[in-house]
Every structure is written in structure tokens, then in C-alpha cells.
Amino acid sequence: MTEFLQYVANGLVSGGIYAIVAVGFITIYNVSKVINLAQGEFLMLGGMVAVAMIGMNVPYVIAVVLAILLVTLVGIMMQKYVIAYVKKANPISLIILTIGISTLFRGVASLIWGKDAFALAPITSNEPISFGGVMVAQQSLWILAAVLIILFLLWYLMERTILGKKINACSVNPMAARLMGISPAKMSMLAFAISGATGAIAGIVIAPLSVTSYDIGVLLGIKGFSAAILGGLGNPLGAAVAAFLLGIVESLGAGYVSSGMKDAIAFLVLIGMLLVKPSGIFGERSVGKGGL
Amino acid sequence: MKKRQFKQWLYPLAVASLVLLTACGGGAKPAAEGNSTGGGQAAGQSQPAATETASKEPIKVGAIFSLTGANSPLGVPEKQAVELLLKEINDAGGVDGRPVEIVFEDDKSDNTEAVKAIKKLVSKDKIVAVLGSSGSGPSLGMAEYAASENLPMISMAAADQVTNPVRAGIFKTPHTDVHGTKRIFKYLQEKGITKIATLNDSNPYGSGWTQQIQKYAPEYGITIVAEEKYGTKDPSMSSQLTKIKGTDAQVLIVAGTNPGPATIVKEAKQLNLGIPIISSHGSANSKFLELVGDAGEGVLMVAGKLLVPDQVDANDPQAAIIKKFVDGYQAAYKSEPDGFAGYGYDGLNLLVEGLKQAGGDASKLGEVLEKVKYVGVTGEFTFSAEDHNGLTEDSMIMVEVKDGKFQLLK
Numbered sequence: 001m002t003e004f005l006q007y008v009a010n011g012l013v014s015g016g017i018y019a020i021v022a023v024g025f026i027t028i029y030n031v032s033k034v035i036n037l038a039q040g041e042f043l044m045l046g047g048m049v050a051v052a053m054i055g056m057n058v059p060y061v062i063a064v065v066l067a068i069l070l071v072t073l074v075g076i077m078m079q080k081y082v083i084a085y086v087k088k089a090n091p092i093s094l095i096i097l098t099i100g101i102s103t104l105f106r107g108v109a110s111l112i113w114g115k116d117a118f119a120l121a122p123i124t125s126n127e128p129i130s131f132g133g134v135m136v137a138q139q140s141l142w143i144l145a146a147v148l149i150i151l152f153l154l155w156y157l158m159e160r161t162i163l164g165k166k167i168n169a170c171s172v173n174p175m176a177a178r179l180m181g182i183s184p185a186k187m188s189m190l191a192f193a194i195s196g197a198t199g200a201i202a203g204i205v206i207a208p209l210s211v212t213s214y215d216i217g218v219l220l221g222i223k224g225f226s227a228a229i230l231g232g233l234g235n236p237l238g239a240a241v242a243a244f245l246l247g248i249v250e251s252l253g254a255g256y257v258s259s260g261m262k263d264a265i266a267f268l269v270l271i272g273m274l275l276v277k278p279s280g281i282f283g284e285r286s287v288g289k290g291g292l
Numbered sequence: 293m294k295k296r297q298f299k300q301w302l303y304p305l306a307v308a309s310l311v312l313l314t315a316c317g318g319g320a321k322p323a324a325e326g327n328s329t330g331g332g333q334a335a336g337q338s339q340p341a342a343t344e345t346a347s348k349e350p351i352k353v354g355a356i357f358s359l360t361g362a363n364s365p366l367g368v369p370e371k372q373a374v375e376l377l378l379k380e381i382n383d384a385g386g387v388d389g390r391p392v393e394i395v396f397e398d399d400k401s402d403n404t405e406a407v408k409a410i411k412k413l414v415s416k417d418k419i420v421a422v423l424g425s426s427g428s429g430p431s432l433g434m435a436e437y438a439a440s441e442n443l444p445m446i447s448m449a450a451a452d453q454v455t456n457p458v459r460a461g462i463f464k465t466p467h468t469d470v471h472g473t474k475r476i477f478k479y480l481q482e483k484g485i486t487k488i489a490t491l492n493d494s495n496p497y498g499s500g501w502t503q504q505i506q507k508y509a510p511e512y513g514i515t516i517v518a519e520e521k522y523g524t525k526d527p528s529m530s531s532q533l534t535k536i537k538g539t540d541a542q543v544l545i546v547a548g549t550n551p552g553p554a555t556i557v558k559e560a561k562q563l564n565l566g567i568p569i570i571s572s573h574g575s576a577n578s579k580f581l582e583l584v585g586d587a588g589e590g591v592l593m594v595a596g597k598l599l600v601p602d603q604v605d606a607n608d609p610q611a612a613i614i615k616k617f618v619d620g621y622q623a624a625y626k627s628e629p630d631g632f633a634g635y636g637y638d639g640l641n642l643l644v645e646g647l648k649q650a651g652g653d654a655s656k657l658g659e660v661l662e663k664v665k666y667v668g669v670t671g672e673f674t675f676s677a678e679d680h681n682g683l684t685e686d687s688m689i690m691v692e693v694k695d696g697k698f699q700l701l702k
Contacts, residue, residue, distance in 0.1 A: 003538050006563070010530040017527065115364055117551035119583045126587060128562045137562035210527050210555035211583050219525045254531035260494055260521040262531070 002133040007255045008248055009131075013140040013209070015247025016147040020202035021224025022231065022239035023154060024195040030171045030234055031184075031191040034083060034094045038102035040221025041109075042199025045071045047212035048109055050204050051118045060121070068200040075196025079189045087185075102217070109214040120207035139208045146205045150198050151240055158236075167191065230270055232280025242281055246270065350393035351386070351647065351654070354413035356424035356434065357448075357636070361401025365550075365579070366426040369629060370448055370636030371396060373617075374423065376624050377640050387644060388652040394640075395419065399430045406430030410437050420654030421647075423639045424448060426632070428496050435462045444657040446643055448635040450574065451500050455680035461658030463680045465638040465670055466631070467688055469497075469547070472572050472594045473504040474685040476545060477512040479570075479592075479701075489518035489541035489567075491532050491556060493548030497574055501547035517541045524552060530559045537565055547572040554583035561587040568592060573688070577630045581696055588693045592701070596670050597689055598634045603700040609667050610687075617669045631670070638668035 021039055028036045046067050053063035078101060083094060122139045129136050158164040167187050169177040174184040203212065227246050231238030246266055253265030273281065355374055358367035374394065382391045395417045399406035406425050413419045414437075421444040425431050428451035438445040439459045447454050447464040454464045480488070490505055492498035502519065509516055517539045520532040533556065536544060544560070544567055546553045553575040560569060569591050571580070576595035581588060597604050601618045604611050617637055621629040629637075643657075645666055650656040662680075666673045671687025691698040 003534060006534045006537075007531055010528065010534060013530075014528050115362070116579060117554070117583060119554070119585060121585070126561065126585075128564060130564070135563045137559075140562075206527065210558065211551040213551065215525070216527065220527065251531040254520075255535050258521075259491075259532045259535070263523065 003255070005132075005134045007251045009134050009136055009140075011248030011251030012244060013136075013143055013247070014250060015244035016143045017202060017206050017220065018223045018227045018246055019147050019240040019243035020150060020198055021220055022227040022243045023150065023236050024199050024202075025225055025228040026234060026236050026239050027154065027198070028188075028191045028195050029228075031167055032083065032094075032188040033091050034098065035091075035225075036192075036195065037095060037098045037221065037225070038078070038105060039195060039199060039224060040217030040219075041102045041105040042071055042075065042196050042217070043203035043206070043220055044109060044212070044214060044217035045074060045105065046200030046203030047120065047207040047216070048113055048118070048203075048214065049200075051120050051207065051212060052113060054120070060123075064204055067204060068197055071200035071203075072193050072196040075192040075194075075199075076189055078196075079192035083192070084185050084188070102221070106214055106217065113214060115214060117211040117213040118207075119211055120204070122208035123205070137209065139205070143205045143209070146201055147240070150201065151236070154194070154198075154236060163190075226267070226270055230273060230280055232282040235280070235282045238280060238282030348390045350391045351652065352393050352395065352417060352419045353643065354397065354410065354417060354419035354422040354424075355394050356397045356399050356406055356409045356413070356422065356430070358401040358426040358430065359396075359398040363401040363427040363430075366448070366632045367398075367401075369633035370424075370426055370639075372625055373621065373629060373633040373636040374640050376620060377637055380620070381640075381644055387647045390652060392644065392647075394423075397424075399425050399427075401427055401430070403429045403433045407433045407437055410434045410443075414441055414443060419443070421445065421643055421657055423636070423643065428454065428500075431464070435459065438462060442655075442658075444643075444646075444654060444661070446639045448632070448639055450497060452504070452681075453500075458678060458680050461661075463642070463661055463675065463682075465635045465642065465668070465673075465681075467573060467596060467670065467683055467685075468681060469500040469504045469572075470508075471683060471685040471688055472547075473501065473508050475594050475688040475690070476570055477508060477514060478685070479594075479690050480514060480543065481512055485542045486513060487515050487517050487540055487542045488545055489520070489536040489539060489543070490516060490545045490547070491520045491522060491529065491536065492546065493524055493552050494521045495524050495548070497549060498547045501545075501572060505545065522548070522552060522556075524548070526552075527555075528559065529556050530563060533560055533563050533565055537563060541567060543567055544569045545572075546570070547574060549574040550577070550579050551583055554580055554588075557584045557591055558587045570594065573631065576691075576698075578628070581693065581698075584693075586696070588696070591693045593691050593693070593698070594688055595691055595698075596631045596634060596687065598629065598631050598669050600689070600691060600698050600700050601628075609672060610669065613667055614669050634669040638666075638670050638673070641668060642666055642673065 024039045028034055049067040049070055050063050053066060123142050124138045166182045169182055170184040170187040177184055227243035228239045231242030249269050250262050250266040254262035257265055357371045358364055378394055386392050395413060397409035399409050410422060423446050425434060426448055428449040431447040431449035431454050435454055439462055444461040448466060450466050450468060452468040452470055492502045518536045518541055522529045522532060546556050546569055553571045557569055571593045573595045576593050576599050597610055601614050604614055618629060645664055646657045646661040650660045662675050662677050664675055671683040673682035675682040690701040692701055
């Protein structure tokens with residue numbers, strides 16, 4: 001039983017990471033109908049910038065804050081100078097554009113920091129905590145805390161503030177929103193900023209658990225995207241639930257079936273679920289024909 | 293006007309025919325993944341390194357390393373060591389008064405690029421022998437072509453398959469997974485440990501280890517109670533470790549290249565695994581220590597002596613050459629050489645030694661090298677007609693991480 005709970009605990013941690021990525025995808029998608037495949041690179045940039053700054057003797061907290069701000073800025077610039085620039089392009093072209101940007105980010109990162117992996121010190125100590133025999137790293141608790149805080153803040157922003165209503169308005173009907181004096185381009189920029197910031201936070205909290213390197217964004221991006229699809233694209237809550245589910249299935253698959261097959265098992269479950277319910281577990285949220 | 297049009301076509305046409313010719317010239321069927329020479333461009337940039345000081349015609353040698361891509365942490369130090377030694381050899385008069393010239397190529401850690409590079413070196417640069425490559429995949433592709441062209445080759449790749457089965461003229465310098473496995477098992481036997489768990493990378497390097505561990509375990513009276521795998525890019529291996537924790541394994545063997553093993557060591561501490569971890573020589577370098585931090589205390593590792601140059605016994609036959617290499621490398625590059633630099637160093641030394649004994653005639657290199665005995669930085673090489681690696685597990689050492697440093701276990 002302890003073993004089973006340990007698998008679930010491990011799965012919750014990886015699921016938490018996927019959840020932050022998935023929510024980043026959805027934030028941008030809901031406003032601009034762009035699937036930002038450079039989302040994984042936001043994580044990578046967050047982790048790498050934090051590592052680089054700590055390497056330059058910047059205090060931990062300041063390095064983390066600066067890294068988050070910098071990646072947020074990268075998100076804004078990406079929207080302003082690339083996505084907004086080609087606003088007449090159809091969504092497919094925009095998606096391909098984001099693939100190009102992700103490759104660019106990876107290339108630049110490998111030029112600046114090289115192809116080696118780097119370690120980041122944990123936020124609190126390295127000593128694990130035992131919950132009735134289930135061992136959990138302190139950093140894992142930070143990851144879960146980060147996920148919950150991000151999800152709560154996003155929910156609050158979207159459901160309880162005027163700004164959230166504006167974002168929603170742009171996603172439902174950009175023309176009407178514009179007539180009401182809301183700028184869809186600005187809202188789209190805001191979405192990219194939020195994605196950049198959450199991505200950077202994710203990259204920073206996960207780095208101490210293993211390592212960070214120029215190419216960690218690829219795999220995490222794919223996993224997060226899968227979770228977003230599984231949860232029903234456009235639905236943040238669904239994406240988070242799906243992400244945790246994906247993490248737990250992976251962990252149980254590795255534990256009880258075969259560790260060599262864990263990705264195969266997780267994705268088989270994903271394919272199976274989508275075959276039964278093509279719109280995802282929670283169904284794709286109907287959000288009109290929004291766009292830039 | 294017509295002439296210009298013709299010129300525009302000439303270049304692509306020439307390249308295309310070149311590709312066709314080299315592809316057909318291969319003769320024997322190269323390794324499946326290595327033969328798809330799709331693109332038309334010649335691979336990589338070549339950098340002739342030797343200065344033609346002597347009046348006599350230089351001996352041209354090719355060197356293909358993974359200078360970019362996933363294997364670049366291996367290929368870059370290999371090239372640096374080779375460049376350092378090359379200068380020394382030519383300053384000392386080269387081979388038979390002829391300088392050695394090395395044409396470097398980058399295979400970008402890719403099998404196809406490696407085969408393209410070796411074909412280019414043979415057809416364009418007319419090399420007489422080749423060093424490389426860094427990774428096992430590219431080396432296997434190259435070996436196939438080199439064997440069909442009767443081109444002597446010395447590889448720096450770990451996989452046993454490069455020289456097993458033995459092919460004429462194909463040699464390699466690093467320790468194989470066979471040596472690593474046997475050396476670890478000897479250690480376990482001394483300690484009376486019989487139950488092991490393994491957690492290996494699912495790439496060719498880790499799978500090679502899995503096979504050798506399975507093969508040699510019965511010989512040493514060892515039972516494998518758990519055999520787990522992980523993907524090179526996996527962010528977490530905690531589920532595999534949880535499973536291993538539930539078994540009665542007395543020790544965990546991890547085979548992979550960084551950062552995988554470092555992540556495993558960190559997570560094992562978080563899960564309170566409670567059994568010693570032995571990591572393979574694929575992760576034995578200073579990067580590992582940097583990545584694991586204080587979680588690494590007590591981790592055991594199998595490696596070549598070059599990992600702890602200052603702890604090598606003064607009476608060790610290798611002591612002199614290790615000291616010479618480490619001092620020279622530090623002076624030139626301001627950093628400690630790792631095992632990979634040593635593989636490159638031994639590779640060129642062996643090649644030159646062979647050329648000297650063959651009187652500068654590269655066509656005899658394959659036969660001559662089979663009789664060469666050479667004490668290198670990696671180990672004492674004794675080649676034979678049956679053994680083109682020439683090393684034994686006794687040239688490997690066991691080290692323990694203590695106070696953030698590698699400490700030799702006596």
C-alpha cells in the first residue's frame with residue numbers, strides 16, 4: 001500500500017509540472033486561438049536564466065524574480081513582434097511560427113549556455129519528508145504549491161475580475177470586444193505574458209528536482225500539450241485534472257508494468273480516452289471564433 | 293547567357309554525381325541507419341590542422357568527432373587531446389620524417405553525418421587512416437564503410453560491438469561495458485553482495501550494459517532482482533526507484549551518461565532508497581559531481597584511472613604517461629582532462645605507434661596494430677588477432693564520492 005501511495009505521490013509531482021505547462025497552452029489558446037508550441041521553451045528559459053544568474057552571484061530570490069520577469073518579457077515580445085505582426089495569418093501558420101520560435105530559443109540557449117545540464121539548488125533543504133512511509137521531496141511540495149497557486153490566481157483573474165471578463169470577451173467575439181473599447185491585441189499580449197510567467201515559474205521549481213538544460217522544454221512541452229488536449233482544449237480545470245491523471249498513469253505504469261514502456265502506456269491511455277471522447281474529458285469549451 | 297545557365301547547373305550536378313559515386317563505391321552494405329546519404333552537401337567544415345613544416349609529403353589522417361549535438365561533451369575534449377598530441381608528434385619530427393596532418397570533421401552526433409564525413413575524407417582528402425567517432429552509433433556506421441574500404445580506423449566509442457566481432461583494421465580505445473560490468477562484479481564479490489537492481493538508460497549505451505550485466509551475473513553468483521529502464525530525457529525516475537526500493541536488492545547499478553545518473557542519485561536520496569548506488573564510467577566526470585551536489589556522497593563509480601590522476605600509484609605502469617598527459621593538457625587548456633580526452637589521446641598515440649612500426653606504410657597498419665603493446669592513459673593495450681580493444685577490466689578502478697571529490701577505493 002505504501003508502494004502504491006508512493007507511485008501516486010511521484011505521479012502527482014510530474015502531473016503538477018505537466019499541469020503548469022498545459023495551463024500555459026490554454027491561456028494563450030483561449031485568447032488568440034494560437035497553440036504556442038514554444039511553451040516548453042518558456043520553462044527552459046526560466047530554469048536556465050535562474051541558474052545563470054545564481055552563477056553570477058545574484059541572490060537566489062532576486063535571481064528567481066528576475067528570471068520570471070525576463071521570461072514574461074520574452075512572452076510579450078514574442079506576441080508583439082511575431083504573433084501580432086502576422087495577424088492576418090491563419091492559426092496553422094501561427095502554430096508553425098511558434099515551432100520556429102521554439103527552435104530559435106533552443107538554439108540561442110545552447111549557444112549561450114552550451115549543451116550541458118545544470119543543477120539548481122532547492123528552495124528549501126534537500127531532506128525528504130515522510131508521510132507515513134511515503135517519501136516526498138520538499139521541492140515536490142513547492143511544485144504542488146506553485147501549481148495550486150497558479151491555478152487559483154488564473155481562476156480568480158478569469159472569473160472574478162474585469163480584466164478576466166475582457167479576456168473572455170476577446171475570446172468569444174473580438175469584433176464586439178473591440179467595439180466596447182477592449183483591444184484584443186493587448187489581451188493577447190497579456191495572455192503571452194501570463195504564459196511566460198507561469199512557464200518560468202514551472203521551469204524554476206522543477207529544476208532542483210532533476211537538472212535543467214537547453215532541451216528540457218521539448219519533452220515537457222509535448223506532455224503538457226497532451227494534457228491540454230486530453231482535458232479538452234480551452235478548459236484550464238480539465239487540463240489540470242488531465243495533467244495529474246497523465247502523471248499518475250505514467251508513474252503506475254512504470255511501477256507495475258514496465259519502466260521501459262511508461263510513455264507508451266501513458267499515451268495509449270491518452271489515445272484510448274480520445275477515441276471514446278474526442279473532445280477531451282471535460283469537453284472543449286465553446287469559445288466562439290475568437291482570434292486576433 | 294547559355295554558358296551562365298550551364299554553370300548554374302554544373303555545381304548541383306557535380307555534387308549529385310559525387311553522392312551517387314560515393315554511395316555506389318561503398319560496396320558492402322553499410323549499417324542500416326548509416327547509409328541514407330540524403331543531402332547533397334559535404335558534411336561539416338574541415339579544418340586542416342597540421343602545419344606543413346617538413347619538406348616531405350605529410351601523412352594524411354582523418355578524425356571524425358561529435359563536436360556538436362548530444363555527444364559534444366565527448367567529442368570536444370577528444371579533439372583537444374588529439375590536437376595537443378599532434379603538435380607534440382610533429383615537433384618531434386613526425387613519422388619517418390614525414391609530418392602527420394589531421395583533417396577534422398564534425399559528425400554532429402549523427403550516424404548519417406558520420407558516414408558522409410568518412411566518405412568525404414576518403415574520396416576528397418585521400419586519408420590513409422581515420423580516428424573516431426565519439427558515439428557508438430556513428431562509430432558503427434563508420435566501421436562498416438572503413439572495413440569495406442580497407443581503411444584502418446580507431447574508434448573512441450564505448451560499445452562492445454565496434455570491435456566485436458573483430459574486423460580487419462578496426463580498433464577502439466575506451467573501456468567497454470564488458471570491462472565495467474566485470475569490474476563492478478569483482479567488487480561486489482569482494483563485498484559478498486549477491487542481489488542487485490539495475491536502472492539503465494534505454495539508449496544503446498545503457499542497453500549494452502543491461503545485456504552485459506545479464507550475461508555475466510551468473511558467472512559471479514549474482515542475482516538481478518529488478519531490471520528497470522529510463523529515457524534519456526526523462527525529468528523524473530522516482531517511480532523506478534520506488535519499485536527498486538520494494539525489492540531486497542543490496543545495491544543499485546546505474547548505467548547512462550549525464551544528466552540521467554545524477555538525477556537518479558538525487559531522487560534516490562529523496563526517496564530514502566537506503567542502498568549504495570554504483571554508476572558506470574559513462575557518468576564519471578566532474579559534471580556529475582556538480583549536478584548531484586551533496587546528494588552524491590557515498591556514490592560508487594567504476595572508471596578509468598584518469599579520473600583520479602593524482603591518486604594513481606607511483607609504481608603503476610600507467611603513472612608516467614598519465615602524469616605527462618594531465619600536465620600537458622592542463623597547461624594547454626586550463627582544465628583537467630577527462631576520460632574522453634584520454635580516449636582521443638590514446639587513439640592518436642596508437643595510430644602513430646602503428647605507423648612507425650609499419651615504416652609509414654598505412655596499408656600495413658591493420659596487421660601491425662594487432663601486435664602493438666602500448667601503455668596508455670586509459671589502460672595497458674595488448675591487441676591481438678582476436679581482441680581489437682586490447683584492454684582488461686583490471687585497468688579500471690572503483691571510486692567513491694567523498695566530500696565532493698572522487699576517492700580511489702583500494
